[in-house]
């Protein structure tokens with residue numbers, strides 16, 4: 582199974598390109614799922630087919646769904662939400678606020694990823710295309726390792742400890758509601774699934790992120806930042822779609838300046854994102870809705886390319902040995918050394934770039950070593966680990 586995740590700034594054409602990709606793949610015979618994880622769903626408008634939180638057949642080989650948080654809360658998150666709500670209410674919060682608080686960070690996206698994991702396990706589709714919310718929000722996808730750790734480690738331990746305390750205090754008055762065995766089982770199950778999702782997302786043979794941009798300065802800048810952060814989190818970006826180009830031959834005088842400007846930005850895009858594969862699509866005279874326009878968009882974007890084939894298998898995160906060092910290599914395009922902060926804790930390495938911070942759990946071989954050097958080489962940050970203080974320790978003993 583392949584997973585394509587489209588992301589980009591608001592309004593650049595993510596939904597249209599995602600729908601066009603799914604339609605094209607389905608017509609090529611791939612069993613395809615088009616899934617929207619944007620709370621402001623618009624896949625249904627784009628395809629002109631009514632959709633819901635349940636899987637709907639659009640045409641042969643093409644299914645679609647718009648993840649519906651209310652439906653998810655009532656089913657997948659029922660135990661978790663119920664418990665948190667009761668807990669909050671026992672602490673004196675009113676019912677509505679408690680229910681609101683029970684919507685945990687990243688739940689929407691996580692629900693979508695649970696579907697993906699399930700499709701993967703059942704080999705239900707050849708391709709899953711995900712249409713996401715604008716970049717800012719989708720960057721949360723990046724923090725998936727941290728979010729999942731929070732659920733699987735912190736929340737689980739917290740609930741388990743409460744159960745222990747509650748058992749110890751049996752007989753005394755305990756106001757706090759007890760977590761049920763069902764809840765514990767749910768959390769355990771979710772933690773295991775999250776680890777599987779993480780493995781799926783960081784395998785470039787399975788998952789590719791595709792960026793959608795317009796040839797405009799602000800859009801390009803935001804996309805550059807997003808690209809850096811995706812790399813930081815170990816996700817492979819394999820291509821870029823430049824949408825809404827004006828055809829060079831449109832001889833209309835009033836577009837002349839616009840075309841000139843776009844040509845300049847196209848150059849910037851090619852230089853900045855090289856060697857990423859760049860695909861293009863042109864501004865259409867009418868709004869892009871309905872199957873016919875999406876077919877046309879798919880033709881423009883992909884030409885002879887098979888949309889499901891990975892365009893790059895470049896791993897943004899690698900660990901290898903070189904001389905006496907163990908090297909952690911992170912692809913960090915558009916980043917200067919001064920923007921990076923590194924901290925080593927007991928078993929992880931914190932890498933901070935701008936507002937984003939990734940906590941990398943280190944392999945056991947690196948736990949007793951310290952980062953002793955860092956350098957940038959060809960857009961990658963190379964951090965050299967070495968055992969330090971060993972001589973001192975042996976002298977001391």
Ligand SMILES: Nc1ncnc2c1ncn2[C@@H]1O[C@H](COP(=O)(O)OP(=O)(O)OP(=O)(O)O)[C@@H](O)[C@H]1O
Nearest residue numbers: 591592593594595596597715825863864865868869
């Ligand atoms: N190449 C194009 N030519 C003409 N109209 C386009 C083109 N690409 C997108 N549009 C139109 O622009 C609008 C925004 O497109 P779309 O919904 O695909 O963007 P989006 O990135 O998903 O937006 P959002 O961030 O709001 O989810 C839609 O009305 C769509 O029909």
Ligand SMILES: [Mg+2]
Nearest residue numbers: 595596619623
């Ligand atoms: Mg959209």
